[in-house]
Amino acid sequence: MQRNGAISLTFHSLVILFMLAPLAIVMAVAFTPDDTLTLPVNGLSLRWFRAILDYPDFITAFGNSLKLAFASATLSLAVALPAGLAIGRERFPGRDFLNALFLSPLLIPNLVLGIAFLRFFALLGVTGSFTWLIVAHVIVITPYVMRLVLAAVAGMDRSAEQAAYGLGASRFTVFRRVTLPMILPGITGGWLLAFINSFDELTMSVFVTSPQTVTLPVRMYMYATESIDPMMASISAVVILITAGAMFLLDRIYGLDKILIGNH
Template sequence: MTKFLGWAARAYVTAIFCLVFLPMAIILVISFSADSYLSFPPSGWSLKWYGAVLGNATFMEGLRNSAIIAVIVAGLSLVLGLPAAYALVRLEFPGRQIIRNLILAPLILPAMMLGLGILMVFTPAGLVATYPGLVLAHLVMTLPFAIRILQTTLSNLGTDVEEAAMTLGARPLQVFMQITLPRLMPGVIASGAIALILSFDEIVLSLFIVGPRLQTLPVAIFRYVDERTDPMVAVLAVLLILLSLAIVLIVERSVGFAKAFGR
């Protein structure tokens, strides 16, 4: 019976993995198609669509904008999220639980409603179709994730080492910089990587903020798909998947996600 349950569990896990990764495999195959339209299986094989993507000025500009915005958003998510997470985990003050819930509120609200609200606030402020506007809009989504990850890591670290250092005369800032922060670094790297991926892939909020002269890569892809469908779309999807996978693998190989959450 145990052997049968083990076989059934492996079969179930294999089926789930196939369900998740089969669409990605189909997209990968289509990206090498020689056809001028989406078809599976392709009638021929070619790398021309990869060259077409690299030679497309709109996509390259969108890639540059997305990369710049994602790096800035990831950095700001850490700069703003780390003090917030530390205060929520290590400090006692009135309304801490309410603030904790409010920080997570953007993750609960529908993205369309959130985007419309951001647009109504940003339009009078002149932030629409600007880098600062896109950065602030993306921060609304990435900051709660960063704070949540850092909260989890801090909660799992414990305070024994820090308390021992303070009993030996270390000042609070010394304790944080020399003990807490190095132990927290895996969580910092993981939260920064996730913020980077979320910002780079964000499309719903970006659609409300971008303009004709400033757009991100996901928005450029969305507008392209609205007009035509060819294997160039599959190439772009493959490149985005590979980028996200590369970041995840770098985090896993450098610190490990288990270590990132303090386990």
């Protein structure tokens, strides 16, 4: 058992190291003073972080991504929360079909979705619309919210709700004072996961953005096809730090273990 434990620990450590190595390399290159992407770095410098400010297109794209991710994640939660409560708590005809429908975007490659959305938006005459870009992102990220809401609903103790009903509380009061606090970690985790996926989405967004609605990943992709300087690493480092900060804050408030396992 001890030997197997040591082998398992070594294997998992190597897997984690393999996953984190690209992020560590990006963070290191972001602070290089050189003009090219080189390792090892010759000293530390904030040169390429300051260079971001000289490209207003990146600042605009960053703002677009923030607005898009916030709106998409919020709308996804508004759709997934009532659907998840109904699917997770009730038994009704078409329940399995509805669950599969909400999760179906996970089965379709984002490349295929991007082409489909491009054709569909062209037929509607709404190509380049920020509103319809939000709709596309909502469809793509809703399954992430749905899965965590379902996990939170499955893990909650319904005896507290029954006790509240027995004391005369209304359905709205029970939801607000009992149900919502119990599934809040799943809701928050689902929203944050949807936000991150929307913010980082590239493959589908390439097809449905316009010059006025270009997101940060799309702008970075366009820039990377024309230049190989370390500014891409500095922008990536900023995104990594923002994401890590959000995950750390969420862990301190709710605990990632509760969010990921749905309060089981």
